[in-house]
Amino acid sequence: MERMGMVIGIEPARIEEYKALHAAVWPQVLATLAAAKVRNYTIFLREPENLLFGYWEYHGSDFDADMRKVAADPETRRWWTFCAPCQVPLTSRADGEHWAMMQPVFHMD
Template sequence: MQRMGMMIGLQPDKVEEYKRLHAAVWPEILDLISRCNIKNYTIFLREPENLLFGVWDYHGVDFEADMAKMAADPKNQEWWSFCIPCQKPLDTRKDGEWWAMMDEVFHMD
């Protein structure tokens, strides 16, 4: 298992919409996340800065393949069509990232 984290901004005028979307995530999306070997997935929101922090446990063996499977799923593409306009990527993210991946510097069980 690998603990992973990521950050992104949230458009100020889309905060309530983003909260509404995530209060009732579509069952197909929840199933897809599980099939892509992600468990214990949580997204936190920091207001008023409007920063999102996501953390999850990855239980697979090929993260890139699982993320490609997730990105290719038509229902997920539809879900993203609602979520992506709400988000504001960090200027400091790496090439190819939407959410900026984070390095773990401390963990305690």
């Protein structure tokens, strides 16, 4: 299992919209993530900086392949059309990233 963290900005005027979307995530989106071996997915909001911090645990052996499957799912792609306008990707993110992945530096069980 690999713990993964990621960060992205959020448009202040769209915070309530984003919260409402995530209060009722579409079942197919959740099923697609589960099939991609993503567990314990949590998104945190930090105001007033307007940052979203995402955390999940990946239980697979080929993260890139599993994420390609997520990205290929039509319902997930449709979901992203609602979420993406709320988000502000960091300028420092790596090529090909929407959410900027973070490096783990500490963990305590």
